[in-house]
Structures are given as C-alpha cells and as structure tokens.
Amino acid sequence: MIEKNLATGNSRLRVCIPSHLHELSLGQMIALQNEKELSDIQAISILSGVPANELMQITNGNELLQFTDAILSLSHQIKNLYNSDAIPKDITLVVNNKSVKISVSGNLAIEPAGAFMASRDIIADEIAAHIKEYGEEDWQQYFNPSLQACGKILAQYFYCKATAKPYDEYEAADFFETIKELRVTEALPIAKHFFTVYPNLWTQRTGYWRRLLRLLKNALVYRRSKSSAMLTR
Structure with missing residues (x-):
C-alpha cells in the first residue's frame, strides 16, 4: 500500500x-x-x-x-x-461477520442446477451484449466478459459453498456484494475458468418458453402442410 x-x-x-x-x-x-x-x-x-x-x-x-x-x-x-490460468487452491470469504475458507481448485463444478442455469444465462447475456455491439462474426475470438459478469458468476458458484444454505436465486444474486470483497488475483482466474472451460455455458440463451412456442409453431406448420396435402389429393 x-x-x-x-x-x-x-x-x-x-x-x-x-x-x-x-x-x-x-x-x-x-x-x-x-x-x-x-x-x-x-x-x-x-x-x-x-x-x-x-x-x-x-x-x-x-x-x-x-x-x-x-x-x-x-x-x-x-x-x-x-493472461494467467493459476486458480487458487482456496479462498476466504466473510459471511455474517465470520471468515469462511472454501476449497476451489479441486471443486470447480457450478452446483446445484439453479446456480448452473443462472450462470448460463449470465454468460448468454454477456455474449448477446457483445454481439449486439460488435457483430456476430468471430465473436468467440474477441469476446471478453465484463468484471460485473465475472462477479455474478462467482456469486452463483460460491453462494451455497460459503453459506451452507440451499440454493436461492435471489440470495445468490445478492451474494455478489460479498464476492466484490474478493481479491482480484483470486476472482479473475476462477471466473476466467468458467467463461472458457464450460462449453455448455457458452450456448446463447433460448428460454424454455420460447422453445415451446417454437415447437408449437413448427407443429402447426406441419399440420397445415399435411392438411393441405390431403385436400389436394
């Protein structure tokens, strides 16, 4: 200092x-x-x-x-x-005024499913924002997530591990404030891992509701084409 x-x-x-x-x-x-x-x-x-x-x-x-x-x-x-890939073995977070030590290097799965899905959406939103500003061509080569997004991913990853509570999407999102206290030398390499190693998290988001609507639309088109074919026989 x-x-x-x-x-x-x-x-x-x-x-x-x-x-x-x-x-x-x-x-x-x-x-x-x-x-x-x-x-x-x-x-x-x-x-x-x-x-x-x-x-x-x-x-x-x-x-x-x-x-x-x-x-x-x-x-x-x-x-x-x-440019560093050195992931810390463990980190310490202050939760409810108590220091909590969490193992990292041997446990890099985003769990449970709620945290995984939320993380996927965070990454998808970052990708969408990048493509909107810079275009879709070669976006993977130039894509760099914001530090805000990195912090949000870490909040999802660490919430259950640090609090020992069942997953809650709102509390996990609020845990971002605790994550901001992490040293940047600890936070960035871990976040970088999730943005580069998890291929399933790179998929651009298509919500289940939108998928359902798309399936229904395809089904309607199929029915109409089938009906038209029968009428022309």
Whole structure:
C-alpha cells in the first residue's frame, strides 16, 4: 500500500491506495471498469475509498501525482493477470461477520442446477451484449466478459459453498456484494475458468418458453402442410 497524509486547508487527508495487485479487490476493479471516462481523481477515489470531492480539496494538486506510478504499475499487473490460468487452491470469504475458507481448485463444478442455469444465462447475456455491439462474426475470438459478469458468476458458484444454505436465486444474486470483497488475483482466474472451460455455458440463451412456442409453431406448420396435402389429393 502507498499511504500519504495530504494537506487540505486546515486539516490533513489520509490517502492510501494499493501498490500490488493482491491488495486490490474485485469490487474496486468493477468500479474502475464501470467508469466510462475515468479521471485521475476518480481512479484515486475508487482505489483509496476517499470521496472524490474530498480529494479535490487537497491544497497541492501535484501531491496526487505521487499515486500515478502506482496506478500505472497496477494496470500492467492487471494485464498479466488476464493472461494467467493459476486458480487458487482456496479462498476466504466473510459471511455474517465470520471468515469462511472454501476449497476451489479441486471443486470447480457450478452446483446445484439453479446456480448452473443462472450462470448460463449470465454468460448468454454477456455474449448477446457483445454481439449486439460488435457483430456476430468471430465473436468467440474477441469476446471478453465484463468484471460485473465475472462477479455474478462467482456469486452463483460460491453462494451455497460459503453459506451452507440451499440454493436461492435471489440470495445468490445478492451474494455478489460479498464476492466484490474478493481479491482480484483470486476472482479473475476462477471466473476466467468458467467463461472458457464450460462449453455448455457458452450456448446463447433460448428460454424454455420460447422453445415451446417454437415447437408449437413448427407443429402447426406441419399440420397445415399435411392438411393441405390431403385436400389436394
């Protein structure tokens, strides 16, 4: 961590930001990615937890430049992390104010069925959004899921394991807030596994209701064609 006490008029402001990737949370990374036009002050605010309007009160703006090298270093480390396949053996989550250690590397199945189906839909929505923006041609080659989607997948994967509760789709979705506290070095490799290894999750979503309507439509077309054939005999 890089920690500085900076003057703000009549007081001083403590600003502390990560200098190494293992100090960065998934939630911080998501917040950085969600900012379409990220300014230096916004980046420092997200990484430090200090509101941007308080950072703006620092007397000497040049003092904020002390954090520039750290932010640049983090960006290079993040790039390398995206290329990493090293899945952690276990992770620790805080659930109901208690630390829960969960084995990961030997247990990478998304269970139960509710979590699997929800994960499939999350991935399908990401694919659909990508295709809508960039087109369908070679989409698998260029597709990169958002960190938000990665967090949602991990919420589905970890909910039952961390809480020891039966699966509940709403509570699993809300578990995303807990997942955001994971270190990004733990979260991204696990999420990457699900987005690249699970072929069944890559299928674009067609809901059962839509499938049923399609089957009914095909059946009606078949009946009409059969009736027409009988009338023309």
